[in-house]
Amino acid sequence: MRPFWLQQALDERPEAICPPLQGDARCQVCIIGGGYTGLWTALMLKRARPDLDVLLIEADLCGAGASGRNGGCALSWSAKYFTLQQLFGAVEASRLVIESERSIGAIGAFCQAEGIECDFRLDGTLYTATNTAQIGSTDAVVAALEQRGLSSFRRLPLQQVQRLAGSQRHLEGWFSPIAATVQPGKLVRGLRRAALAKGVRIHEGTPMTRLEHGAPAQVHTAGGRVRADRVVLGLNAWMARQFPAFERSVAIVSSDMVITEPCPQALADIGLSSGISVLDSRLFVHYYRNTPDGRLMLGKGGNTFAYGGRLPAVFDQPSPYCDLLQRTLAQFFPTLAEVPLAASWNGPSDRSVTGLPFFGRLDGQANVFYGFGYSGSGVGPCHMGGQILCSLALGLDNPWTRSPLVRGPLGRFPPEPIRYLGSLLVRDAIRRKERAEDRGLRPLALDVRLARFAAAAGKADKG
């Protein structure tokens, strides 16, 4: 099943598949994975060295993974400031917040320069509370950002919050103008087009079956082989399965979404007319936004977990949580309760222990690089990932290659079956806790304690 956004992008702009690799190929840099990570890396390599011979292989179609099915909310890392500071120190934390904000503008500028029409709207984001227990949960991080001169947030009067967000459910709201929404499928397909135009050779329908280390490294596929001086792996949720060394570095978890049929007048009536994204302060957040053609999309993370990194078929099917999301949508927007849904879907997010992506050299090899672990928040950050992987592949010495982000995974989950069972235990505790809070009740102390296991990775993760 093609997710809504990717299908819409393909319908509006049908393009021939880049033919699968047949036979042997040689290149300077071979990129595996045609999502944002792989494509931004390819584009940045070409920008730095237009003569570089870059070849990208993608198992399915570019955008078939998370990049063609996400919520399209491009957010900065400002809400992750405490995690960044704790792990990397204040200086690097500040640099990364600033870079993550820069990436959002850079994505918009790139799309404009390349004629990529992906509904990029730099209309900001609202972090809200949808029950009294959530009130105040954004205050500390905004205060810390303010202290360091990094804050783009301002608290809005409640009436304005409810108007901007189109819902009376919100009880407070912090607004940052440095956030955008995009049609994610159009963005990833646009990046593919730009990469092709710059001379990147792309083979779709070409899964890597084996990677053989060496100089050159050899990337094996069903129909051929690529010999490459350098290899970049941008495999997201598929990485852990293909490279067992990473099996405990991420937990693969779904984010589920629904989108309505167009209802522009109903959205205008409730005031939800800008491209703003709205996120509440749950551990597995509710997030929503509209589309320029007058639809409403709502998503929620943390539902289905993959055992041992194996992606079950459900990750590529209509969301099993569709009814729940539809009820949530009706609670947020009573006047939209009867608007039919156009689609529901879900997809795999690669949640790391820290909630941050990590990068490095595979098996200590000097010429094989990887990056994943975006934890459900990659639309903006994959642009940083591209800069990191490009810098690593070019052997540069710069703030990206010196960043602690390139030290590989910073923590491991317990082995199976403990991780899977533990994930379900924590997920169910969070659900009970948040259900109680929604009803104004005091949650069980045990549920609060279990929920803390997931809280460590910080706010605004959609996986």
Ligand SMILES: Cc1cc2nc3c(=O)[nH]c(=O)nc-3n(C[C@H](O)[C@H](O)[C@H](O)COP(=O)(O)OP(=O)(O)OC[C@H]3O[C@@H](n4cnc5c(N)ncnc54)[C@H](O)[C@@H]3O)c2cc1C
């Ligand atoms: C439902 C959902 C909602 C989300 N919402 C948001 C959001 O609103 N905001 C946000 O910031 N982030 C969001 N995210 C996260 C974001 O989509 C990801 O972090 C981002 O797309 C990751 O890009 P990527 O290129 O690393 O991975 P992907 O886009 O998954 O690309 C990896 C690619 O590798 C390919 N591949 C796998 N194995 C092989 C192989 N052996 N050989 C060749 N190719 C292979 C796959 O087919 C895939 O295309 C969401 C994620 C999901 C699933």
